[in-house]
Amino acid sequence: MHCMASGAANSTMAAAAVTRRTNAGLLHVEGAATNGDGGGEGGESGRWTPAAKRPVVDDGGKGDVWVAVDEADVSGGAAAAGCEDGGRPPLFRTYKVKGSILHPYRFLILVRLIAIVAFFAWRIRHKNRDGAWLWTFSMAGDVWFGFSWVLNQLPKLNPIKRVPDLAALADQHGYSSGEDNKLPGIDVFVTTVDPVDEPILYTVNTILSILAADYPVDKYACYLSDDGGTLVHYEAMVEVAKFAALWVPFCRKHSVEPRAPENYFALKTQTYKGGAPGELMRDRRRVRREYEEFKVRIDSLSTTIRQRSDAYNSVKNVKDADENATWMADGAHWPGTWFEPADNHRKGHHDGIVQVLLNHPSYEARLGSPASVDNPLDFSSVDVRLPMLVYISREKRPWYNHQKKAGAMNVMLRVSARLSNAPFVINFDCDHYINNSQAFRAPMCFMLDGRGGGDGTAFVQFPQRFDDVDPTDRYANHNRVFFDGTMLSLNGVQGPSYLGTGTMFRRTALYGVEPPQYGAAASQIKAMDKANKFGSTTSSFVSSMLDSANQERSITPLGTVDESVAGDLAALTTCAYEYGSSWGRDVGWVYNIATEDVATGFRMHRQGWRSVYCSMEPAAFRGTAPINLTERLYQILRWSGGSLEMFFSHSNALLASRRLYPLQRLAYLNMSIYPIVTIFILAYNLFPVMWLISEQYYIQQPFGTYIIYLIGVIAMIHVIGMFEVWWSGITLLDWCRNEQFYMIGATGVYPTAVLYMLLKLVTGKGIYFRLTSKQTASSSSDKFADLYTVRWVPLLIPTIVVIAVNVGAVGLAMGKAATATGGLLSQQAWFAVLGMVFNVWILVLLYPFALGVIGQWGKRPTVLFVALAMVVAGVAVMYVAFLSPYDQAEWSAGVAAALGQAGPLTKQPSGS
Numbered sequence: 001m002h003c004m005a006s007g008a009a010n011s012t013m014a015a016a017a018v019t020r021r022t023n024a025g026l027l028h029v030e031g032a033a034t035n036g037d038g039g040g041e042g043g044e045s046g047r048w049t050p051a052a053k054r055p056v057v058d059d060g061g062k063g064d065v066w067v068a069v070d071e072a073d074v075s076g077g078a079a080a081a082g083c084e085d086g087g088r089p090p091l092f093r094t095y096k097v098k099g100s101i102l103h104p105y106r107f108l109i110l111v112r113l114i115a116i117v118a119f120f121a122w123r124i125r126h127k128n129r130d131g132a133w134l135w136t137f138s139m140a141g142d143v144w145f146g147f148s149w150v151l152n153q154l155p156k157l158n159p160i161k162r163v164p165d166l167a168a169l170a171d172q173h174g175y176s177s178g179e180d181n182k183l184p185g186i187d188v189f190v191t192t193v194d195p196v197d198e199p200i201l202y203t204v205n206t207i208l209s210i211l212a213a214d215y216p217v218d219k220y221a222c223y224l225s226d227d228g229g230t231l232v233h234y235e236a237m238v239e240v241a242k243f244a245a246l247w248v249p250f251c252r253k254h255s256v257e258p259r260a261p262e263n264y265f266a267l268k269t270q271t272y273k274g275g276a277p278g279e280l281m282r283d284r285r286r287v288r289r290e291y292e293e294f295k296v297r298i299d300s301l302s303t304t305i306r307q308r309s310d311a312y313n314s315v316k317n318v319k320d321a322d323e324n325a326t327w328m329a330d331g332a333h334w335p336g337t338w339f340e341p342a343d344n345h346r347k348g349h350h351d352g353i354v355q356v357l358l359n360h361p362s363y364e365a366r367l368g369s370p371a372s373v374d375n376p377l378d379f380s381s382v383d384v385r386l387p388m389l390v391y392i393s394r395e396k397r398p399w400y401n402h403q404k405k406a407g408a409m410n411v412m413l414r415v416s417a418r419l420s421n422a423p424f425v426i427n428f429d430c431d432h433y434i435n436n437s438q439a440f441r442a443p444m445c446f447m448l449d450g451r452g453g454g455d456g457t458a459f460v461q462f463p464q465r466f467d468d469v470d471p472t473d474r475y476a477n478h479n480r481v482f483f484d485g486t487m488l489s490l491n492g493v494q495g496p497s498y499l500g501t502g503t504m505f506r507r508t509a510l511y512g513v514e515p516p517q518y519g520a521a522a523s524q525i526k527a528m529d530k531a532n533k534f535g536s537t538t539s540s541f542v543s544s545m546l547d548s549a550n551q552e553r554s555i556t557p558l559g560t561v562d563e564s565v566a567g568d569l570a571a572l573t574t575c576a577y578e579y580g581s582s583w584g585r586d587v588g589w590v591y592n593i594a595t596e597d598v599a600t601g602f603r604m605h606r607q608g609w610r611s612v613y614c615s616m617e618p619a620a621f622r623g624t625a626p627i628n629l630t631e632r633l634y635q636i637l638r639w640s641g642g643s644l645e646m647f648f649s650h651s652n653a654l655l656a657s658r659r660l661y662p663l664q665r666l667a668y669l670n671m672s673i674y675p676i677v678t679i680f681i682l683a684y685n686l687f688p689v690m691w692l693i694s695e696q697y698y699i700q701q702p703f704g705t706y707i708i709y710l711i712g713v714i715a716m717i718h719v720i721g722m723f724e725v726w727w728s729g730i731t732l733l734d735w736c737r738n739e740q741f742y743m744i745g746a747t748g749v750y751p752t753a754v755l756y757m758l759l760k761l762v763t764g765k766g767i768y769f770r771l772t773s774k775q776t777a778s779s780s781s782d783k784f785a786d787l788y789t790v791r792w793v794p795l796l797i798p799t800i801v802v803i804a805v806n807v808g809a810v811g812l813a814m815g816k817a818a819t820a821t822g823g824l825l826s827q828q829a830w831f832a833v834l835g836m837v838f839n840v841w842i843l844v845l846l847y848p849f850a851l852g853v854i855g856q857w858g859k860r861p862t863v864l865f866v867a868l869a870m871v872v873a874g875v876a877v878m879y880v881a882f883l884s885p886y887d888q889a890e891w892s893a894g895v896a897a898a899l900g901q902a903g904p905l906t907k908q909p910s911g912s
C-alpha cells in the first residue's frame, strides 16, 4: 500500500510530461475577448454568430495575459520600430506572456528543478537496506520521471503568440481580386482513402469550403488525392464542381461563414452581412434546397454507379474478361478500382488517374447573370469563377509499399507542380473543412513578412479544432493543453511541429531545400537534381521546381491537358517514379513512420527552417475526432508508436545538426520518447500486488519524509500547471481531462507502443497502423452514440487490470485502517489512509476509461459508484476477516481465500 502511494505520486510527476497530443483542451480564450461569441465550450466555440461582423482574427493583444513585444526587438533591432522595407508595416504582431505571470512561472520551474535534485540526493543518502532492488527500480523510475519532466518543461520557458494582420496584408498585397493583386499562389491538398470509412460527405464539404474560400480565385488550385481509387469519389467531385457553381457565388455574395455547406446550414444563428437580409433568406432557402438534392445525389452515387455498370455489363459482350467492370458516365471503363475487383482494378492494384475537373479560371472577373426563371438567384454583381479542381488517384501495385498518407502527399506535390506549381502548399485531411474563409490569407502574413526571416519560415501550423466532441470531452479530444500550451511554447523557440493537417508550406522546403541563408534555392535544387534526389525527373519537373522558388509567383494557368502534359502526369503518379530517389527521406513527406507529420516537420527544423503557429478566431479549420474509446486509443497508439519509431530512425533528435535549436531538440526528444515512461508508471500502479508475496517492501525509508518530499514535488507540478492553464487560456476542465487521458494512455496504450517498438527492433517489421475511423455523421439520432459503444480489444485489458488492483487496494486500506493496532490515530492507520489517497487518485484519473468500458451504463454512472462501493467494502471485510491480526499462517490462508474471490490484496508491512 505504501508502495502504491509513491507509485501514484510518481506517475503524477510524469503526468505533466505533456507530449504530443496526449493532451486535452477547450475554447480559445484570446478570441473570446474580441468577438462576442467567446461563450460556448468545446465543439461550439469559435463558431459564427451574428456578433461576428467580419472574420475576426485572434487579437492576442487584448486580455490581461499577453503583452506586445517591441517589433524592433523581434527583427533583431534592424527595423525601426516595426517598419522596414520603406516603411511597410509588419504583417504580424508578436506577443509574449506578461512579466507578472512569466517570471513567477519560470521561478517555480527553477525551484522544482532544485527540489527534485534535492529529493534524489536524499534518496541516495538514505538507501534502503532491505528491498534494495525495489529501491533501485524506483530510483530509476524517479530519475526518468525527472528527466522527462525537464525535457517537457524547458521548451516551455518562453511562450510566444504571433497574430497575423490581415489588413496590413491587404494593403501590401492587394485585397480585392482583379486589379493589382500581389498575393502568391497556393496549392491546396486534401487526402482521403475510402468513401465509407471516411464518409464522403465530409470530403465533399471540405472541398466546397476550399472552393469558396476568400482568396483570389485564379491564385489557388484544389487537389483531392483518393487513395481508394473509387469512382464514387470521382463522381462526387463531378457533382461538387457542378454544385460549386451555385454555392461559391452564394458565399461570395452574402459573405457567409463558414463556407462548408453542411456546417453553414447546421448553424442555429445566422449572420446578416451585406445587403438586404431578406434577399439572403430567399437565396439561402433556395441554396439549401439545392444542397439537400445535391446530398441525395451524393448518397446515391454508389447505387447509381452500380446500376449503370450492371446495365452496361449486361449489354456488352459478357464473355469479355471485363464482365464485371465499373463504368463511368461517359461509357468508359473506370481506370481505378471496381466494385467487383478484377485484375488491375482492385484495391492496391490499379493505374494512376489525374483528372482536371475544373480548369484554371480566366484572369478577368466574370459576373454572373441576373435572376431569371430558371435561376432565381441574382449573381449579376458576383464573380462566379471557380478555382481549379483536380482529382488524383496514384498508381497502386501490390508489390510496392505505398507509404500511406505520406506517399499520397508526395504524388500530389509532383502532380501539382506540373499543373499549377504554386509557391505555397496547404494541406488538410478530408474531414477538416475551412471554418474561416480568411484561412488562406492568415498564414501569408507570416510567409511574406518583410522583416528578414519571413522567407526562413518553412510552414505555418494552425491548431486543430474539432466538432461533435461530447460536451465534457471525455477522452480529451480537443487536446487544448497540447495545441494551446505546448505549441505556443514551441512558437517561442523554433516553431511548432507539423501536425498533419491545417498547415501551409513553402514548396521549396518540402522539396528538401535548405533555408535561404544557406544558399539560393535554385542552386540547391540544381545540385539535388544532379545527385538524382528527385527521381526519374522530367526536365519540366525540375524547371517547375526552380520556378516555385519565387515566393511572389501566382500559379501556372493550365491550357488544355494535351499529350505531353498527360504523359508527364502519368509518369509523376507511378510507383516507379521514386525508385532510387530521395523521396520520403530528404525530399517530400517522410516515409516508413506512422507519424509522417512530425518527422517531416522535424526534417525542416533540422535544416534550420522555422515554423509559426497561427491561431484565428473563429478557428481556421475544424475537423472530426474519434469519440469512441477504442478508436481514440488506437489513434494515440499510432501517435505514440510513431514517436518511438522516430527515435529509432534517422529522424532522431540527437542526430540533428546544430541548426536545430537546443530547446527545440529537447522538445523533439521528448516527443519521441515520452511513451517509455509507461514502464515505470505501470509498475508503480501495479505495486500493491507485491504485498501478497512479501510484507517487507519499502520504496524508501523513513517513509514519512519520503511522503513529504513527494507531496512537495507533486504539488509544485500542479502549481506550474496552473500557470500554464493561465497563460495558454485553457480551462481547468481541459487540464484535468488531459491529466486523465495521460494516465489512461500510460496504462494501456504506451506499453503496447513500447512492445510494438521492441518487436520492430527485433523482427525489423514495421508497425501496422489503421486509419482513424470517422464518426458517421448525421446517421444516428444520438449524435454521441459512438461514445457509448464498447468495442472490446486487448488494448483495454492493462488499464482494466490497473483499475482492479487499485480498487482492491482501497478496500484493503480501509480494512487496515479499521483494524490498526492503536486505532485510527496510529501510524499504521495513517499510512493506510495515505496510501488510499493515491489509489483513489489513480482511480479518479482512470474514471473516463471506466465510463467508456461500461458503455451504455456510462450515461448513468451511479451504477459505477455502487459497484465500486460494493467491491471496496467486500475487500475490506475480507481483510478484516482473514488477514488481521497478522498471524502468518492465517495470513497465507487468507490470501489463498481472497485470491479465489477478489483479486489482488495487500498485506500490512510489519514494523512501520
Ligand SMILES: O=c1ccn([C@@H]2O[C@H](COP(=O)(O)OP(=O)(O)O[C@H]3O[C@H](CO)[C@@H](O)[C@H](O)[C@H]3O)[C@@H](O)[C@H]2O)c(=O)[nH]1
Pocket: 190, 191, 192, 193, 194, 198, 225, 227, 403, 404, 405, 408, 428, 429, 430, 431, 499, 500, 501, 594, 595, 596, 597, 635, 638, 639, 642, 770, 771, 772, 773
Ligand atoms: O493510406 C492512406 C492513409 C491515410 N490517408 C489520409 O491521411 C489522413 C489522416 O488519416 P487519419 O487516419 O484520419 O488520421 P488521424 O489520426 O485523424 O490524423 C492525425 O494524425 C496523422 C499522423 O499520425 C496526421 O497525418 C493527420 O493529419 C492528423 O490529423 C486522412 O485524410 C486520410 O485520408 C491517405 O491519404 N492514405
Ligand SMILES: [Mn+2]
Pocket: 429, 431, 624, 772
Ligand atoms: Mn483525422
